[in-house]
Amino acid sequence: MIYFKYKKNNLFCEDIQVSEICKKLKTPFYLYSSNALIANYRLLQKLLGGINLLIAYSVKANSNLSVLKTFAECGSGADVVSIGELKKVLKAGISSDKIVYSGVGKTRDEIYFAVKNKIEQFNVESVEELKTIAKITEQTKTSANIALRVNPDISAGGHPKISTGKKTDKFGIPISEAKNIYYIAKKFKNLNIKGIDIHIGSQIRSLTPFKKAFKKVLDFCIELDKLGFNIKNIDLGGGIGIDYESEKQDLKFLNDYAKLIKSIFKKTNKKIIIEPGRFLVANAGILVTSVLYKKTIENKSFLIIDAGMNDLMRPALYDAKHIIRPLAKKTKNKTTKKFEVVGTVCETADIMVKNAKIYKSVEQGDYYFIDKAGAYGHVMSSSYNSKSIASEIMVNNNNYHVIKKKIDPEDLLKFEKIAPWLKKN
Ligand SMILES: Cc1ncc(COP(=O)(O)O)c(C=O)c1O
Missing domain, CATH: 3.20.20.10 (Alanine racemase)
Incomplete structure (x- = not known):
């Protein structure tokens, strides 16, 4: 039994269409079956x-x-x-x-x-x-x-x-x-x-x-x-x-x-x-992300997504390879080209997938997912660059539940105190 599969070109986790979750929750998030x-x-x-x-x-x-x-x-x-x-x-x-x-x-x-x-x-x-x-x-x-x-x-x-x-x-x-x-x-x-x-x-x-x-x-x-x-x-x-x-x-x-x-x-x-x-756990989890921008430098095409090394460290830490796929397979404009898929963190090492085959017609806001991200994924995530820490969602048949809330910069700020000798704003 495969727990993440396409039905009519849309990715499902068990009985839930993943794009339905994206309508309610902001990417990036981890999704487990x-x-x-x-x-x-x-x-x-x-x-x-x-x-x-x-x-x-x-x-x-x-x-x-x-x-x-x-x-x-x-x-x-x-x-x-x-x-x-x-x-x-x-x-x-x-x-x-x-x-x-x-x-x-x-x-x-x-x-x-x-x-x-x-x-x-x-x-x-x-x-x-x-x-x-x-x-x-x-x-x-x-x-x-x-x-x-x-x-x-x-x-x-x-x-x-x-x-x-x-x-x-x-x-x-x-x-x-x-x-x-x-x-x-x-x-x-x-x-x-x-x-x-x-x-x-x-x-x-x-x-x-x-x-x-x-x-x-x-x-x-x-x-x-x-x-x-x-x-x-x-x-x-x-x-x-x-x-x-x-x-x-x-x-x-x-x-x-x-x-x-x-x-x-x-x-x-x-x-x-x-x-x-x-x-x-690895194949029981995916990291759902969306496209922010694309750009080409010296014939090299970059796809910038909203999940980066702060969410999934494995590629930067271990040169790990993951597959990235779209939540919705296209029926038209299906030709692909190679992109270097990168995150938003200010580090050159923040490459999520090298040589990924992505639709040429990819657009801002398109949803993608990084496969087999259930192991050594969220556990290693950090707020580096003062970014949010992604939420975790679990699916069971046709139910899903947020099992760990997103941690936002405002939440993290609560742990910080300005030293008393510094001027008040
Ligand atoms: C002591 C120990 N046991 C078990 C594991 C789990 O290894 P794996 O996730 O490769 O099964 C690790 C991870 O390196 C470990 O350090």
Whole structure:
């Protein structure tokens, strides 16, 4: 089932014609299909059926409360990286025993809050962090479950900025040092050694690094068990890549990924945790925008749209490619030409789509959408250039709802105070 599709040349999200929403709400806005979120979750769950599995949705990909609640209702767990994300998933109703906490720099306040809420496991990334968790549990006379995030020294990820598993990346504990740190952990009576964790990168489109990393972690786990550590959880992290340059979902890659996990871990009765982010939300969201201007400089045609790098950072940050398409397909004047589609931010890097095929007859006010923008989209948006932060809308069959209001410059101004020594206006 495809949840964004054209009917009679007009884009629909589920049963809602997207241009109808544009009559009520100003662009740019993010639009999510709730049924696409559910379908993605169910598909992954089905493909990994038969193993002791926890899907811990990686909240950083899209932390909107309604998105979290949708996954909570599917039975999902969560992978969080801050107290803010932890508070949100608790509010969405995800139970503590399904929450894992990742991140290299957990603060004392964050650790204290997570300990109090008895989460499933801390994915610990350094000896100092381990000792801090131990100290907090001693002071509060509580305990905490820990896993070590080991760095398997495997290069992966669609872009150097989203590779996390090489030994020179800041993440995790080198696998060669991990055994000693498990021994250190054992000495703290308030720490329960629960598991082991890896996460080698994001937007991974080849099975090879996954295979190498999964085998490495399983071998290490067997070794730890022989040493008496009794590891219960193997957390494989996230990273499933998607095809941004096609309108379709890459089901083959997903199938192969699931088969790989099943074949490598079939003999273990340990709980397998995965932390998918992008796969669950990317194709469930679009960024709806409208055309402001067009201009040609030195034979190069620019299309200036009202969504920019402040709304969707991925192209500027990771050279990410997205497809842009019209909300209404034309029946006449259908010839296209290449445009560089850019946002309004005063940065040369604010290029949303290079070499986009756009109708030659495109006009001011025409609506377009950037596809597969549900992951690492709104969560990274900012008010740079003192711009509004776009709203988020969710569709469910023939209903839609504003699930996060637009934040306007007037709203942002409320947080600012003019220093008292400056002249009053
Ligand atoms: C620790 C951790 N887990 C899971 C994810 C989610 O990755 P993805 O969205 O590629 O599935 C990330 C993102 O990089 C991460 O840092």
